[in-house]
Amino acid sequence: MKPNDPGITWLEEKPLGLAERLYLPLFVQGLTTTSRHLVSKKNTVNFPEERPAIGNPLIYRGVHRLNRDEEGRVKCVACFLCATACPAHCIDIVATESPWEDREKYPESFQIDELRCIFCGMCEEACPVDAIELTSLLDLTGKSREEMIFDKEKLLSVYDMTKDAEPMKSAELGGTL
Amino acid sequence: MNGLLPSPETLAALVKIGLLVGGLMTAAAYLVLVERWIAAWVQDRRGPNRVGVPLTKIRLFGLGQPLADGLKIILKEDFTPSHVDKVLYNAAPLVLLAASLAIFAAIPFGSVLPPLGIEGLPDPVPFLVAPGLDVGVLWVFALSSIAVYGVLLGGWASNNKYGFLGGLRSSAQLVAYEIPLGLGLLGVVLAAGSLKLDVIMNHQAETGLWFAFAQPLGFVVFLIASFAEAARLPFDLPEAEQELVGGYHTEYAGIKLLLFLVSEFLHMVTAAFLIVIMFLGGWHLWGVTGSSQEVTWLGAGLRFGILSAKIFAVILFFMVVRWSWPRFRFDQLMNLAWKVMLPLGLLNLVVVATIEEFRPRLEATLGPGLTSGIAIGLPWLIFFGGWAAAGLLTPSGTDNRPIRRPGPFDSEHDIESTADAADQQHPELVEA
Numbered sequence: 001m002k003p004n005d006p007g008i009t010w011l012e013e014k015p016l017g018l019a020e021r022l023y024l025p026l027f028v029q030g031l032t033t034t035s036r037h038l039v040s041k042k043n044t045v046n047f048p049e050e051r052p053a054i055g056n057p058l059i060y061r062g063v064h065r066l067n068r069d070e071e072g073r074v075k076c077v078a079c080f081l082c083a084t085a086c087p088a089h090c091i092d093i094v095a096t097e098s099p100w101e102d103r104e105k106y107p108e109s110f111q112i113d114e115l116r117c118i119f120c121g122m123c124e125e126a127c128p129v130d131a132i133e134l135t136s137l138l139d140l141t142g143k144s145r146e147e148m149i150f151d152k153e154k155l156l157s158v159y160d161m162t163k164d165a166e167p168m169k170s171a172e173l174g175g176t177l
Numbered sequence: 178m179n180g181l182l183p184s185p186e187t188l189a190a191l192v193k194i195g196l197l198v199g200g201l202m203t204a205a206a207y208l209v210l211v212e213r214w215i216a217a218w219v220q221d222r223r224g225p226n227r228v229g230v231p232l233t234k235i236r237l238f239g240l241g242q243p244l245a246d247g248l249k250i251i252l253k254e255d256f257t258p259s260h261v262d263k264v265l266y267n268a269a270p271l272v273l274l275a276a277s278l279a280i281f282a283a284i285p286f287g288s289v290l291p292p293l294g295i296e297g298l299p300d301p302v303p304f305l306v307a308p309g310l311d312v313g314v315l316w317v318f319a320l321s322s323i324a325v326y327g328v329l330l331g332g333w334a335s336n337n338k339y340g341f342l343g344g345l346r347s348s349a350q351l352v353a354y355e356i357p358l359g360l361g362l363l364g365v366v367l368a369a370g371s372l373k374l375d376v377i378m379n380h381q382a383e384t385g386l387w388f389a390f391a392q393p394l395g396f397v398v399f400l401i402a403s404f405a406e407a408a409r410l411p412f413d414l415p416e417a418e419q420e421l422v423g424g425y426h427t428e429y430a431g432i433k434l435l436l437f438l439v440s441e442f443l444h445m446v447t448a449a450f451l452i453v454i455m456f457l458g459g460w461h462l463w464g465v466t467g468s469s470q471e472v473t474w475l476g477a478g479l480r481f482g483i484l485s486a487k488i489f490a491v492i493l494f495f496m497v498v499r500w501s502w503p504r505f506r507f508d509q510l511m512n513l514a515w516k517v518m519l520p521l522g523l524l525n526l527v528v529v530a531t532i533e534e535f536r537p538r539l540e541a542t543l544g545p546g547l548t549s550g551i552a553i554g555l556p557w558l559i560f561f562g563g564w565a566a567a568g569l570l571t572p573s574g575t576d577n578r579p580i581r582r583p584g585p586f587d588s589e590h591d592i593e594s595t596a597d598a599a600d601q602q603h604p605e606l607v608e609a
Binding site for chain 1: 215218219220221222223226497498500501502564565568569571
């Protein structure tokens, strides 16, 4: 691009005013700003003791959980829609014939690699039975890569842990069922 | 004469050196913590607040942090790159630290102790390592110039472009700012009539008029120049993390880096000491400390506390300033030093010299009241006048983009010349 290209807008620096040349008003301005922030409320929290405010926990995208139905069975019907929707390919489902009357299939194993997950929430959007959901748990840690691959039991236990604080999606909460 | 035992005077000096060096090192360690706190608070963060008493869960607002920081940096590998000049590389931090510590031999850190009644000790014992040093201020300035060698050596010996640029910038900046620093100081020396820092403090205590109020212009010039001497923002071009990756200490690690960083904080402490001692009255506070040389233990402690509090306040100011203004560009830095600070410093010196010269004659003709009125009023008048003149005479643009003058082949590209506009803006640059 040439310097005289019509697409370029050359900005001219504004000449300094009297206040800027005397420097004192700017001096006071800078010092006032920093002094105000010195005593203002802090934006960070003392993390493990204090939890950050995360807004509405029902729409937060943290660790996954697998919901249970009224009888305590896993709600998932192994339709693979979440695994198909997942852009990070972190969901691995092995489906088998369901032992129950009300559905054809259920997941024999259901694994999510939390290290590959990008927490986009597509799986939650794709699920036709609201079985997979993202909770508001945000401090996800582990000591090995293997530990961070969550299996069905672990995902169900996340549900047990969070079901009281974050109720399962229902019609009035914007769910599909 | 007992040849083995040192004299009480030597012992007293050793005790003072021990207290001073220990105190300064601890202070430097804790100032790092304070700096981190201020940095965090200004940025709406909380800062280090975890480390407390080692091996317990007591947190103490993070007061154990200096210990953790020091331990970490000492335990780091003392790595020497293969391309450095080994001798100078190792000598640089030592030169810097030795010079920064030796400065304090001439800097008083309190008033005087009450008479101790020990034979061989002068009464009263002053809070000063070398009380008889007649060239006090000169000593301070000579050694702070030697400290520049540490920075230069470090930059040169590193054999690294960032280190070299940092060293170069440092030399140019410190040479430029030592002049206004000296001019600000000369006014004080003239008015107090001594180079000894304790005498300068006592003079302010006796008259009750701090030199910051008697010579505002000198104070401002000295304050700004000491920011530059300590290489603190907005004058931290020798280090400039963002552009020079740390400048002269880029190639240093481990304990040598620690020595550099400690010396840097000592520079700031020295600057704060000088500002407080020469312009802010030292240990004096109206109606609290008194001004005589005879003190009780309580009085001596009080004076020490007031001096320390003032120094801490100045250091806090240094730290808050760091986050208040962006760094100067190098040409702006030089303009400020040579075109603004130097004339203002000279102006202050002339005014102070004139007042001191004519003071006796004025007192004889006008009486003491009117004379001190003039002696205070005139500097303030000159202060406002000089500041306004400096502001109004500054060029109204800060644009330093190169002026485009089209060359013989530029007609092909149809580049517009900016030379005419530039000539109008800076007529002094047009060649005859």
